[in-house]
Amino acid sequence: MDVLISGASMAGLSAAHWFARLGHRVTVVERANGLRPGGAPIDVRGRAIGTAQRMGILPRIEEEKVRILEPGPVLDGAGAQVATLDLRWFANETEADVEITRDRLNRILLDAIPKDVVFRFRTSIASLEDAHAGVRVAFTDGQHGRYDLVVGADGLHSNVRKLAFGPEKDYVRHFGHYVALVDLPDDRDWQRAMLSVPGLTIAVRDAGDGPQAMMLVASPELAYDYRDLDAQRRMIDRFLSRVDAWQVPALRAAFRDPAAEGFYFDSVSQTHMPSWTRGRVAVIGDAGHCAALLSGMGTTLAMVAAETLATTWSEHEGDLAAASPTYHQRLRPYVEQCQAFAHQGAPIMVPATQQALDERNASFRACAATFGT
Numbered sequence: 001m002d003v004l005i006s007g008a009s010m011a012g013l014s015a016a017h018w019f020a021r022l023g024h025r026v027t028v029v030e031r032a033n034g035l036r037p038g039g040a041p042i043d044v045r046g047r048a049i050g051t052a053q054r055m056g057i058l059p060r061i062e063e064e065k066v067r068i069l070e071p072g073p074v075l076d077g078a079g080a081q082v083a084t085l086d087l088r089w090f091a092n093e094t095e096a097d098v099e100i101t102r103d104r105l106n107r108i109l110l111d112a113i114p115k116d117v118v119f120r121f122r123t124s125i126a127s128l129e130d131a132h133a134g135v136r137v138a139f140t141d142g143q144h145g146r147y148d149l150v151v152g153a154d155g156l157h158s159n160v161r162k163l164a165f166g167p168e169k170d171y172v173r174h175f176g177h178y179v180a181l182v183d184l185p186d187d188r189d190w191q192r193a194m195l196s197v198p199g200l201t202i203a204v205r206d207a208g209d210g211p212q213a214m215m216l217v218a219s220p221e222l223a224y225d226y227r228d229l230d231a232q233r234r235m236i237d238r239f240l241s242r243v244d245a246w247q248v249p250a251l252r253a254a255f256r257d258p259a260a261e262g263f264y265f266d267s268v269s270q271t272h273m274p275s276w277t278r279g280r281v282a283v284i285g286d287a288g289h290c291a292a293l294l295s296g297m298g299t300t301l302a303m304v305a306a307e308t309l310a311t312t313w314s315e316h317e318g319d320l321a322a323a324s325p326t327y328h329q330r331l332r333p334y335v336e337q338c339q340a341f342a343h344q345g346a347p348i349m350v351p352a353t354q355q356a357l358d359e360r361n362a363s364f365r366a367c368a369a370t371f372g373t
């Protein structure tokens, strides 16, 4: 059968592997002109470890994982050290969990895809029509096709979700924060540390291939064009202007630089959908059930959903309506559990008030005393 996947990231690449391996003809369309690089190291955890094992990629993920780094200083708004953070206190759900850069995982997933999968970059779906004989698709490059299944794996701002299920506002819930990342130039000695003031955390860490800055900020939902990078750079600069200490002025310059690599900015949001299937269209990964960056479970869910959808759909001989109840039964409880983790992440990463910040720092000091960091 013919399967079309929109999006070539964690969810889309995993889905391409599974559908092709189960004997289907697979086409992947990706809006960008290649795999999108960048991002902080992400976690492959829990059920995704089993998925990675069945995909045959676990040994390579293990080989290329990020080694959790030295404990780092935690700073107050004036840049003075108030605690120490050792990521090993929080990083893993179980001993088997792995942290790896997005770029390396993307490459590993790509290498695991059978060679007959067709990739079409710089292309999106322009329209979908679910007709009797399959889904008729028009692409932005003027081509057309017919598919037995269309999988939306195109992220939080999913195009397939919008075309098949309705507007983003019906499904995406702002989780109260924004995140920004940028790779830092190696032209100075950046201190690896984390500075927090109420509602704002700025960190510099090694992201596997060099220093990277991260900003997490509490903010109500803002109206902006998520494709307008200049507008995003101005927003980040405004958020960071609250702090003048430490190396924040240099970090602001790095975020403002249009030539800087690894730039990423998005809302921290969750996707909640009563059903992830409609007709012959399904949405997986952030498109269908984003758990929010603060959960640390986005990649795990994307990989698990791809395997679950491909196997359940194949068991039902390509009848998505028949497969749908079993698919939801197999995935829904895990999605709910992972989405709940995001509520635990916020008070650790971005305490909202000075009191919450003091309590967080005290808990870091207690961990350091207990674990001997």
Ligand SMILES: Cc1cc2nc3c(=O)[nH]c(=O)nc-3n(C[C@H](O)[C@H](O)[C@H](O)COP(=O)(O)OP(=O)(O)OC[C@H]3O[C@@H](n4cnc5c(N)ncnc54)[C@H](O)[C@@H]3O)c2cc1C
Pocket (backbone or CB within 6 Å): 006, 007, 008, 009, 010, 011, 012, 029, 030, 031, 032, 036, 037, 038, 039, 040, 041, 042, 102, 123, 124, 125, 153, 154, 155, 156, 157, 158, 159, 181, 264, 284, 285, 286, 287, 292, 293, 296, 298, 299, 302
């Ligand atoms: C550049 C980047 C950096 C990220 N950094 C982090 C991070 O630091 N920490 C973290 O927890 N999560 C990060 N994420 C999100 C993380 O990858 C996902 O939460 C998770 O892995 C689930 O993956 P996904 O495949 O569902 O979505 P995503 O990884 O968001 O991938 C969606 C893919 O769909 C493509 N796409 C979008 N619109 C269209 C369209 N109209 N047509 C075709 N293709 C389309 C995108 O270009 C992208 O390749 C990042 C995502 C990106 C794209």
